[in-house]
Amino acid sequence: MSESQGSNDPRIVLLGPPGAGKGTQSANIEERFGVPHVTTGDALRANRDVETEHGTPREYMEEGELVPDPVVNEIVAEALSNTQGFVLDGYPRNVDQAEYLAEMTAVDVVPFLQVGEEELVRRLTGRRVCPDCGANYHVEFDAPDEEGVCDECGAELTQREDDSEDVVRERIRVYEENTEPVVTHYRESGELIEVDGEQSPEEVWEKLREAIDAAI
Numbered sequence: 001m002s003e004s005q006g007s008n009d010p011r012i013v014l015l016g017p018p019g020a021g022k023g024t025q026s027a028n029i030e031e032r033f034g035v036p037h038v039t040t041g042d043a044l045r046a047n048r049d050v051e052t053e054h055g056t057p058r059e060y061m062e063e064g065e066l067v068p069d070p071v072v073n074e075i076v077a078e079a080l081s082n083t084q085g086f087v088l089d090g091y092p093r094n095v096d097q098a099e100y101l102a103e104m105t106a107v108d109v110v111p112f113l114q115v116g117e118e119e120l121v122r123r124l125t126g127r128r129v130c131p132d133c134g135a136n137y138h139v140e141f142d143a144p145d146e147e148g149v150c151d152e153c154g155a156e157l158t159q160r161e162d163d164s165e166d167v168v169r170e171r172i173r174v175y176e177e178n179t180e181p182v183v184t185h186y187r188e189s190g191e192l193i194e195v196d197g198e199q200s201p202e203e204v205w206e207k208l209r210e211a212i213d214a215a216i
């Protein structure tokens with residue numbers, strides 16, 4: 001039995017390849033369970049030009065490579081220092097990060113969103129984002145009313161620089177090499193719950209919510 005059984009503040013690590021829907025589902029988790037959404041990708045994008053002793057995050061992100069562990073670990077340590085529960089999105093991305101996390105905190109459940117490679121490429125290369133309010137769209141599956149314009153705030157939509165097809169393929173390769181061992185790690189520890197991420201966002205959320213409710 002987990003030490004936190006019955007806790008109202010679940011500690012959730014959401015795993016899945018880039019484009020699996022972790023951001024969308026983390027927002028649902030944040031709202032339903034009242035825990036902060038901690039996303040290393042957003043934190044790094046907000047600080048992409050900050051000089052560190054390893055260079056700037058941008059240099060790695062533009063190529064689809066992982067930002068060095070010390071930079072990312074510090075972001076997560078800071079974010080977790082003043083909260084009990086959380087949903088972690090985009091971290092840990094390699095086994096060293098998983099070990100660092102285990103030193104900081106226990107986790108209650110690790111849902112894993114499974115999506116095949118071609119579907120990931122379709123989702124990511126078609127994604128468009130609003131630079132002003134952060135709304136997300138897809139040119140085919142979730143197009144704005146007026147092409148290239150945000151429904152929410154009217155700003156011109158952009159494509160993330162790492163959503164071009166060649167960088168997307170590299171991000172998936174980096175995921176397979178570094179993050180699949182993390183999936184195996186949590187599968188072996190019994191914390192992993194597999195969810196079919198190819199269903200609609202609503203169907204994924206239903207399964208995910210049930211899985212989290214059953215685990216906490």
Ligand code: AMP
Nearest residue numbers: 040041060061065066067072090091093
């Ligand atoms: P994401 O928004 O999660 O797709 O992350 C975008 C990019 O940020 C990744 O391709 C990496 O370059 C970097 N990044 C995000 N999270 C991590 C992490 N935990 N470790 C290393 N790099 C990361």
